[in-house]
Amino acid sequence: xxxxxxxxxxxxxxxxxxxxxxxxxxARDAELRRKAxxxxxxxxxxxxxxxxxxxxxxxxxxxxxxxxxxxxxAARLDSPAKRLVEWPERMTLSTTTPDGQSLxxxxxxxxxxxxxxxxxxxxxxxxxxxxxxxxxxxxxxxLPDLAxxxxxxxxxxxxxxxxxxxxxxxxxxxxxxxxxxxKPGYLTDVSRDGKQALFQRQLSNTDNSLxxxxxxxxxxxxxxxxxxxxxxxxxxxFSADGKTVYVATDGGGEQTWLLALDAQSGKELARYVEQKPxxxxxxxxxxxxxxxxxxxxxxxxxxxxxxxxDARTLKPRAPVTxxxxxxxxxxxxxxxxxxxxxxxxxxxxxxxWVIDAKTGKEAPLRGEPxxxxxxxxxxxxxxxxxxxxDGLTLPINVYLPKNRTGKLPVIVCYxxxxxxxxxxxxxxxxxxxxSQGYAWVEPNVRGSEGxxxxxxxxxxxxxxxxxxxxxxxxxxxxxxxxxADPSRVIIYGGSYGxxxxxxxxxxxxxxxxxxxxxxGVVNMKTFMATTSGYIREIFLVEMGDPGKDAAFLESxxxxxxxxxxxxxxxxxxxxxxxxxxxxxxxxxxxxLRERKVPxxxxxxxxxxxxxxxxxxQIEFLARAARFLEQHAGPTQSSQP
Numbered sequence: 001x002x003x004x005x006x007x008x009x010x011x012x013x014x015x016x017x018x019x020x021x022x023x024x025x026x027a028r029d030a031e032l033r034r035k036a037x038x039x040x041x042x043x044x045x046x047x048x049x050x051x052x053x054x055x056x057x058x059x060x061x062x063x064x065x066x067x068x069x070x071x072x073x074a075a076r077l078d079s080p081a082k083r084l085v086e087w088p089e090r091m092t093l094s095t096t097t098p099d100g101q102s103l104x105x106x107x108x109x110x111x112x113x114x115x116x117x118x119x120x121x122x123x124x125x126x127x128x129x130x131x132x133x134x135x136x137x138x139x140x141x142x143l144p145d146l147a148x149x150x151x152x153x154x155x156x157x158x159x160x161x162x163x164x165x166x167x168x169x170x171x172x173x174x175x176x177x178x179x180x181x182x183k184p185g186y187l188t189d190v191s192r193d194g195k196q197a198l199f200q201r202q203l204s205n206t207d208n209s210l211x212x213x214x215x216x217x218x219x220x221x222x223x224x225x226x227x228x229x230x231x232x233x234x235x236x237x238f239s240a241d242g243k244t245v246y247v248a249t250d251g252g253g254e255q256t257w258l259l260a261l262d263a264q265s266g267k268e269l270a271r272y273v274e275q276k277p278x279x280x281x282x283x284x285x286x287x288x289x290x291x292x293x294x295x296x297x298x299x300x301x302x303x304x305x306x307x308x309x310d311a312r313t314l315k316p317r318a319p320v321t322x323x324x325x326x327x328x329x330x331x332x333x334x335x336x337x338x339x340x341x342x343x344x345x346x347x348x349x350x351x352x353w354v355i356d357a358k359t360g361k362e363a364p365l366r367g368e369p370x371x372x373x374x375x376x377x378x379x380x381x382x383x384x385x386x387x388x389x390d391g392l393t394l395p396i397n398v399y400l401p402k403n404r405t406g407k408l409p410v411i412v413c414y415x416x417x418x419x420x421x422x423x424x425x426x427x428x429x430x431x432x433x434x435s436q437g438y439a440w441v442e443p444n445v446r447g448s449e450g451x452x453x454x455x456x457x458x459x460x461x462x463x464x465x466x467x468x469x470x471x472x473x474x475x476x477x478x479x480x481x482x483x484a485d486p487s488r489v490i491i492y493g494g495s496y497g498x499x500x501x502x503x504x505x506x507x508x509x510x511x512x513x514x515x516x517x518x519x520g521v522v523n524m525k526t527f528m529a530t531t532s533g534y535i536r537e538i539f540l541v542e543m544g545d546p547g548k549d550a551a552f553l554e555s556x557x558x559x560x561x562x563x564x565x566x567x568x569x570x571x572x573x574x575x576x577x578x579x580x581x582x583x584x585x586x587x588x589x590x591x592l593r594e595r596k597v598p599x600x601x602x603x604x605x606x607x608x609x610x611x612x613x614x615x616x617q618i619e620f621l622a623r624a625a626r627f628l629e630q631h632a633g634p635t636q637s638s639q640p
Contacts, residue, residue: 018603032622038372048352052100077367111608147194154187161533191242204541208233234282240291248282272314279452290336301450318360326425346381378402397442409488416495437634445470494518502558513632524553568598568631574607
């Protein structure tokens with residue numbers, strides 16, 4: 001294994017050099033790349049919306065190597081998807097223009113999350129950058145239907161917590177400031193007449209407030225909550241006429257509410273309370289321009305469900321039945337008759353669907369073949385619940401090959417966040433490792449969202465060690481299963497999940513045989529000093545304040561106990577990561593190399609907090625699989 005030439009030294013010193021496989025390692029990587037490629041080639045279609053005339057479907061897809069925008073005939077499931085424009089970076093679809101001739105999209109460079117807003121014709125004409133110049137971490141773009149001359153957006157410099165709302169001419173020109181807030185926050189909607197906006201302050205994941213903005217004057221006033229108390233706000237949208245604001249919230253409790261509020265006074269006009277599931281959150285919400293329907297996706301922690309309500313009464317309009325999986329609502333058609341959604345199951349990658357807004361009947365919107373899926377072994381997916389040390393219920397997603405024999409090495413994969421979750425869904429990573437002879441397990445330990453407010457807050461600040469106990473509980477449960485080889489249990493995760501990997505390897509090294517860690521936090525002190533301003537502010541509640549809680553943050557930093565790591569570790573980092581800078585990965589790699597613990601380091605120069613590009617995904621899967629073969633996984637001869 002060779003080392004790459006040293007990159008340019010940073011302010012913190014020279015980064016650790018990534019490894020470059022050679023010899024037998026490189027040969028085996030080439031074999032594994034051929035096995036990983038078909039699974040990564042099983043592309044996803046997401047961000048689906050209909051054109052203004054309803055004749056075309058617009059969506060993003062990773063089929064050509066990274067997320068790009070495509071257009072196809074909405075009337076034919078198998079109509080060819082045309083790439084709208086050749087683009088060198090990832091793209092995210094925002095909205096179409098009211099004249100139906102163009103769309104707005106966002107794109108960054110090297111996955112650095114300094115998103116810029118672009119306008120491009122649906123005929124593929126040359127894109128025009130609407131926000132050149134200053135680099136900002138921009139949120140989504142809003143273009144009001146009845147005032148289409150101005151685009152509104154929120155954003156901030158990457159190292160700052162304060163957020164600003166801007167307006168920029170839709171034809172191009174200088175941006176002007178509408179509103180500034182000294183705390184993290186973002187624009188959630190603009191009324192169709194372009195006169196009002198909604199701005200959500202995000203003090204933490206469970207402490208939010210909604211402000212009403214006058215876009216002419218920039219003046220703001222509180223809209224929800226109007227009384228004291230902390231609430232989570234999941235989504236906020238204007239009604240079609242701008243007189244009502246729909247707010248999805250937990251109201252400071254455990255249930256999900258959808259409130260209809262008077263846009264001027266904040267007075268509650270109607271309320272919908274979700275009963276089944278008893279705890280959940282709203283992950284996406286859209287309002288029909290016809291004024292008669294609202295749709296939202298419920299995040300129930302380990303799966304999504306869709307709801308369709310009457311916008312005037314907030315009473316259920318029609319049931320929507322989707323298979324067990326993960327998905328979101330996307331947009332209503334102009335006439336309000338159709339709702340687009342995206343959906344994924346363990347055997348089907350994310351794809352576009354269409355739902356009848358009156359009856360709730362669902363149907364695929366795209367039906368493109370993915371021939372490589374024929375090589376994926378049949379997967380048995382299930383959700384189990386176990387008890388934590390204190391009696392708390394811990395949900396776990398389990399993926400196993402249906403046709404299995406003997407005991408399998410197990411990958412226990414922990415999600416990021418901390419307040420994210422893993423839902424039952426298609427995962428190319430899981431499918432690849434299952435095809436290589438592993439079991440794949442995803443615990444949703446305390447702190448995961450979608451299981452209620454109390455569960456999400458159960459790991460905040462000084463309660464973090466309770467979540468560490470969940471890592472051990474779920475890992476030992478996986479090791480004890482009849483299909484598991486307890487001597488070959490691997491801990492795996494990215495972002496906060498990468499931090500979880502390091503916590504597991506330092507605090508319970510006897511449990512694991514090896515680890516795979518993607519852009520994980522190693523040192524809370526250096527992380528809090530170098531992460532984005534937005535994330536740092538949120539982590540003051542999630543983890544602790546470096547000024548007030550320095551001793552505690554040191555105690556939960558894996559770097560403090562790095563000498564306890566004895567298990568081999570594969571580390572991945574994106575060179576442009578603004579959330580968990582590469583310097584965090586450098587620290588753990590340096591420490592393990594010093595102690596001669598087996599470690600392999602992969603750095604993608606054109607990625608950030610991401611694995612967006614197909615070639616990087618394939619390289620990561622191949623190298624991680626070969627590393628695990630050498631230290632913990634199935635032997636080559638036993639693999640499918």
